[in-house]
Amino acid sequence: MADALYLQFLDGATRTESSVFVDLRYYIPAPGEILLPWSPVDGDMCASNYRREGNSLVYEVPSPSAPPPKPDPDAMLTAIWDDPVWQSAPEARPIRPQLAAMKDLLKVYLERGEIQRVYEAWEDIKIGLPAPIAALVEGYAAAFNVPIKEG
Numbered sequence: 001m002a003d004a005l006y007l008q009f010l011d012g013a014t015r016t017e018s019s020v021f022v023d024l025r026y027y028i029p030a031p032g033e034i035l036l037p038w039s040p041v042d043g044d045m046c047a048s049n050y051r052r053e054g055n056s057l058v059y060e061v062p063s064p065s066a067p068p069p070k071p072d073p074d075a076m077l078t079a080i081w082d083d084p085v086w087q088s089a090p091e092a093r094p095i096r097p098q099l100a101a102m103k104d105l106l107k108v109y110l111e112r113g114e115i116q117r118v119y120e121a122w123e124d125i126k127i128g129l130p131a132p133i134a135a136l137v138e139g140y141a142a143a144f145n146v147p148i149k150e151g
Contacts, residue, residue: 006035009052015062019047069145073106076144085136092133098125099137106146115147122148 008018011032019038029035036052041059049061077099086093102125109117126134141148 005038005040007038007047007050007052007057009034009036014052016047016050016052019045071106071110071146072144073103073110073146076140076146077103079140079144080137083136083140085132089130089132092130095129095133098128106148110146118148119150 006020007016008020009016036057051058051060105121106118
């Protein structure tokens, strides 16, 4: 078969982002690679809008994923305050005002979209915290979608 357009599926995947234009007489597929002839439907050249079903392609635009929940510093701080760690480590209670101040900083920086400043503020605050309290804060930040650290 002369040059043709194919969708390239690797390792049994049912969706792909890869399309190739090759001549199968000279093409050596990689192990686990499946090429399926592709004729775009209604001019839709987005490879991920096609799903592999056996040796056939089905045009199926994936449903959009829900946006991540909005960061909630207030709920994060409430969860931190309500955590039983404060009963087991009363010596850590003087840190709580510092965490309250962090919440206000988070709100301002998040509203402005200054995520790098959020990371920097957390790194500054984290310096004076005992490791278990820092881990507690990072855990609740993740639970309430508050980006306090990179990665």
